[in-house]
Amino acid sequence: MFTYDLLIKNGKIVTSGDCYIADIGIKNGKIKDISDEIALDKTKKVFDASGKIVMPGGIDVHTHLDMPFGGTYSSDNFETGTKAAAIGGTTSIIDYAVQPKDKTLNETIDIWNEKAKGKAVIDYGFHLAVTKLNDTTREELPKLLKNGFPSFKVFMVYDGMRLRDGELMEILKIAKDNDGLVCVHAENYDSINYRIEGLLAEGKTEPIYHAVSRPQKCEAEATNRAVKLAEMLDAPIYIVHVSNGEASDIITNSRKQGFKTMGETCPQYLLLSIDNYREEDFNGAKYVMSPPLRESFNQELLWDDLRLGGLQSIATDHCPFFMDQKRMGENDFTKIPNGAPGIEARMALIHHFGVNGGHISMERFVELTSSNPAKIFGMYPQKGTIAVNSDADIVIFDTDKEVTISIDNLHEEVDYTPYEGFKVKGYPIATFSRGELIAENGEYLGDEGRGLLLKRGKPEIQ
Numbered sequence: 004m005f006t007y008d009l010l011i012k013n014g015k016i017v018t019s020g021d022c023y024i025a026d027i028g029i030k031n032g033k034i035k036d037i038s039d040e041i042a043l044d045k046t047k048k049v050f051d052a053s054g055k056i057v058m059p060g061g062i063d064v065h066t067h068l069d070m071p072f073g074g075t076y077s078s079d080n081f082e083t084g085t086k087a088a089a090i091g092g093t094t095s096i097i098d099y100a101v102q103p104k105d106k107t108l109n110e111t112i113d114i115w116n117e118k119a120k121g122k123a124v125i126d127y128g129f130h131l132a133v134t135k136l137n138d139t140t141r142e143e144l145p146k147l148l149k150n151g152f153p154s155f156k157v158f159m160v161y162d163g164m165r166l167r168d169g170e171l172m173e174i175l176k177i178a179k180d181n182d183g184l185v186c187v188h189a190e191n192y193d194s195i196n197y198r199i200e201g202l203l204a205e206g207k208t209e210p211i212y213h214a215v216s217r218p219q220k221c222e223a224e225a226t227n228r229a230v231k232l233a234e235m236l237d238a239p240i241y242i243v244h245v246s247n248g249e250a251s252d253i254i255t256n257s258r259k260q261g262f263k264t265m266g267e268t269c270p271q272y273l274l275l276s277i278d279n280y281r282e283e284d285f286n287g288a289k290y291v292m293s294p295p296l297r298e299s300f301n302q303e304l305l306w307d308d309l310r311l312g313g314l315q316s317i318a319t320d321h322c323p324f325f326m327d328q329k330r331m332g333e334n335d336f337t338k339i340p341n342g343a344p345g346i347e348a349r350m351a352l353i354h355h356f357g358v359n360g361g362h363i364s365m366e367r368f369v370e371l372t373s374s375n376p377a378k379i380f381g382m383y384p385q386k387g388t389i390a391v392n393s394d395a396d397i398v399i400f401d402t403d404k405e406v407t408i409s410i411d412n413l414h415e416e417v418d419y420t421p422y423e424g425f426k427v428k429g430y431p432i433a434t435f436s437r438g439e440l441i442a443e444n445g446e447y448l449g450d451e452g453r454g455l456l457l458k459r460g461k462p463e464i465q
């Protein structure tokens with residue numbers, strides 16, 4: 004008789020387009036049946052999901068694990084970061100593999116494979132961040148786009164990483180011609196340097212001046228420039244970590260004109276604000292990230308764009324540093340490593356403040372945190388949905404579970420969370436990756452290093 008390895012019974016299945024009660028039969032890591040009632044004698048194990056939400060695992064398409072940055076390394080590696088992700092209901096990530104200036108893109112993949120292989124516990128892909136455009140990279144790009152790495156990143160800022168506008172344009176064109184997608188960090192490099200010079204000359208060294216040095220217009224200008232360059236070529240573009248309504252409007256307007264422009268925001272821009280930089284005793288450094296946190300009126304504008312379709316995904320930009328690392332910039336905000344943690348709490352925060360807060364429906368929550376990221380980055384329908392033949396990457400979500408988020412109950416390798424004391428109702432209680440129960444009630448249960456490198460396909464414009 005045919006037997007399933009696992010039966011998830013009686014849960015309320017929520018996908019980006021549906022919400023219904025059914026059983027799910029899983030075999031060899033894949034969903035093999037979704038029916039009203041699957042007989043218990045057909046299965047080896049049963050997980051009773053009565054009264055709970057059953058949703059596709061979260062997909063976080065913007066992480067920085069074990070990344071050299073600002074003279075140090077982000078503190079979560081592929082083991083600690085992906086375990087925290089799994090406990091928080093995320094079953095796949097795409098990490099940014101940043102090309103060292105003296106390495107080719109293929110060598111960069113080798114370096115990131117080395118970091119991830121045998122350590123990651125959930126499936127992972129890489130966006131290649133191109134920092135040097137030369138003949139070798141030009142030759143590598145089209146081949147990589149066609150061979151499992153269909154998305155690249157271009158930084159418009161950061162010394163040693165940024166590319167110039169003409170180079171961005173060339174990469175947009177290569178991506179367009181080879182079914183790829185370019186992700187862009189959009190801020191105006193020269194205006195930031197101009198402001199930093201002035202601020203430091205006036206002795207303004209505290210964390211708040213990080214935000215003053217890179218105001219909203221600085222991001223809006225670069226977003227507009229990147230989007231217009233893409234429009235000139237009719238190339239797809241994905242703007243990462245959109246922090247404010249002005250930048251988001253540029254994306255929305257481009258989309259209204261029919262261009263293939265997409266945008267992502269992150270929990271920090273929806274839930275925190277520029278006021279956080281004023282926390283005493285250098286605690287403002289916790290929030291030093293780029294782009295910086297904005298005036299709080301932007302939060303409502305971003306939620307509106309998420310609901311109405313101007314923005315398509317929510318990722319974390321998880322890039323944690325211990326406070327001791329942040330202290331590198333105690334006397335000069337420009338030396339504070341940029342980045343903050345968030346990989347574990349994303350799903351609970353967006354569910355609580357988005358769905359319970361009345362900004363988005365449960366289906367849109369699934370779409371923004373899982374299905375759209377899977378589609379945009381070439382993983383759908385293997386990932387990002389609950390359907391027959393999809394990977395059994397499934398999260399059981401208890402909408403009644405109340406949790407106060409704290410560094411004491413998170414598992415990220417860092418000594419603070421920007422969301423300390425945030426109260427949420429609704430939390431992931433079990434996470435299945437390819438049919439295996441890998442996390443339950445705050446504990447990682449799976450094997451070590453079980454994550455697989457995802458070779459991805461053609462991006463779907465959303």
Ligand code: URP
Binds near residue numbers: 188291
């Ligand atoms: O401050 C940030 N966002 N750090 C990570 C690198 C990046 O810009 O995404």
Ligand code: ZN
Binds near residue numbers: 243293294
């Ligand atoms: Zn960035």
Ligand code: ZN
Binds near residue numbers: 066
């Ligand atoms: Zn980032």
